[in-house]
Amino acid sequence: MxxxxxxxxxxxxxxxxxxxxxxxxxxxxxxxxxxxxxxxxxxxxxxxxxxxxxxxxxxxxxxxxxxxxxxxxxxxxxxxxxxxxxxxxxxxxxICSIDALIATLSEKPKAQLLRIISELLSRTPDLASVARVYANMTEETGSETAPTAHELTVCAIVTTYRERIDRAFGPDFLEQHQLQKIITHLEGFVQHAKSLAHLGETELSLSILDALIHQSIVRYPDTLQRQELPRFVKKCATTFAQIAMNVEDSASIGSGIEIVHAPLREHYQMLLELSFEAEPIFISLLTRLLQQCCTIQESADLQATIEQCLDESPDRQAHVHLLFDFYFQAGRIGECLRLARRERENYLLIQTLFTLQQEAAAWQALETHPLSVDEYWCLLESPIATRIRGFTDKLLRIVSDSQPDTAIAVYDRLIEKTVLSRRREDYEKTRDYLMALRELYTQCDQENQWIPYLTHFRKRHARKRLLFQIIDAQHTI
Structure with missing residues (x-):
């Protein structure tokens, strides 16, 4: 060192x-x-x-x-x-070097070490509670429960920076002009963290970003709660993810083995605990950060925390999705399906069944478990749609039969997507989708909305001559 x-x-x-x-x-x-x-x-x-x-x-x-x-x-x-x-x-x-002292003490007999411990406890009674924790550990659990010196260092650095950042925020409620000035000051911490990462000091860099994320979220109620602070937190989270994933990548190069970094694990644990205390505006940001960064081994360490705290979550869905992703990474497919059914997370259930190529069960679930427009669109945009032949047409039939109002919104998105292309085959798809959309308007007793929709559509895409040649050739539109 x-x-x-x-x-x-x-x-x-x-x-x-x-x-x-x-x-x-x-x-x-x-x-x-x-x-x-x-x-x-x-x-x-x-x-x-x-x-x-x-x-x-x-x-x-x-x-x-x-x-x-x-x-x-x-x-x-x-x-x-x-x-x-x-x-x-x-x-x-x-200056006394603790590392050198420990090396010397490691060579002493047990009886002498006990005398040293006894003397320390008599001189500093506050150490008794710490000694009791270690004394109650068994050999089997001690190595898992006791924090390492490295982990303690990470926590100490994060705590130190949290206090510095908190001083930057000040003790009082922040007006808008004050917050802007503080964020400008905090940007200096972000740049410092990036510089440290370039120098190879990734643990210290992540500690600074961890502290920035934590204190910005903690102090959010002391502001006018506009978008400036959430945007800053998102920037810190993006930088954190980039550095953390670089650490993971560099650790596995040449070995093919995933290595769990104690400092990373400590950061992930602190961020997870923060996600259970944060304002709702920050929770999905934190869970996405963890989902993006955690390896299989690291996610295994966090699963128990989510399971224990799920009932206290201010955004249960975000934590359910994170736990589901961790289960899936670890190959715990049974747990994935049980969690999706228990939480009535229909999209997660259907997506998992398709991913596992259990297509019959997935189609049956689609018929009995309705989804939102956004969730149907995610399926249509996913690799599943390109892997399974006829996926889009079959999905549209199911949605049209069971949720015609929702199907109207899905068809509208498909039309807007295909019309952007200049290829003839995509314009032909646009025509077919328009025909299906007209039928849905009729089915939902909304025929009076079809003419204004079509008029607006023609006006927005009037320059696409080939498109309207194809559409107008079909006299039913």
Whole structure:
């Protein structure tokens, strides 16, 4: 692990002159105590007006994030962070490396380790609850339940950035002009995340985007709730997906084996939990993001969470669709069909039956389970329609017989699609669809709407001479 080579100039660039001066005084006065370095996290206690907990998330190119428990809300870093960074630069020998300490402790006998634990618990009683959790773990469940150091680091970085972003939003309700200014500021975080991804620091990059998504959604009720913040969240989600999928692709190159990345799994779990708490406008965006990014192994980790929380979902359909997709990825076809039937998700049921080439069952389901116009259109636009011969004609017959009003809307979309082509065969399809549409208007006692529809159609496509030659040759239209 190559730690960054920081200088005093780096610190000066991150704070005001006053903070640097006061931080330098704190450093020389020995205000920093018990500095430790664990993975990329540098932390200590800084004794100012009160003892403050300070931490810095490092990365190979510099400083990723900082955190201090003091109330400072001015520009740049506070004096306590400055004091810690000066300790890192000028007296690195006093910083305790946790990784090196663990390596040393691993060689000690069990009895000595127990004495060390006993001493730690007597000096710091707050650690007792943590020790109890680990003590209650069995060998079989311990490795599954206990968070790894890597996972803890991810959560710490995300939390740090959430706090920084929350400070950018401020404590009060945001007027429109204030929100625009804040989003412009947050765009800088997005660009920083992209730059880190290009440098190979994907975990830190995803942590920033995770925090941006989370805090933007959490603070949405404090705004006028227009479209600016949802658009920004969508942009962050798109960037997150691109980076996450690049990580997945690079991990499988040359091995042919899917690798589950602990940091990715942690991000997906946090985003899933957020989707159960978010305003409805964000839920489908989050579930689509997870659907887009998660591998089979990662989705397996999330299935239990969805199953447990489904009854509490503010958008049950979005979470049902996500769970269905996870089941399907994992090959749990029986669970897919049971979920679709239980939730009366007719489209999911029919789509799955066609995908599994259970065509007889799928056609029967179409006859007994009505769909919406959009769902019928999705089937007509899917690969299923091109794979199965005569699919479109058969589907249209079923819809016309069972839902003539819906069939009118479906035919209207088909006409608008085929009329865009200049090929003769498509114009002939347009003619046939127009004939079927006229019959449907008659069947639904809406003949008075046919003439205005046809007049408007002719006016919009008046320049398509071949189209009307074909149509007018059929005197029934």
């Amino acid at each position: 190559q730690l960054p080579n920081l200088t005093r100039d780096h610190i000066r660039q991150r704070c005001t002159a006053q903070s640097f001066t006061r931080g330098t005084e704190y450093f020389h006065d020995g205000a920093i105590s018990n500095p430790v370095l664990h993975d990329w996290t540098l932390s200590a206690t800084c004794h100012g007006t009160y003892p403050y907990r300070v931490s810095v998330e490092l990365m190979p190119t510099g400083i990723a994030a900082t955190r201090c428990s003091c109330p400072y809300d001015g520009e740049g870093e506070c004096k306590h962070i400055v004091a810690l960074l000066l300790t890192y630069i000028q007296t690195p020998d006093i």
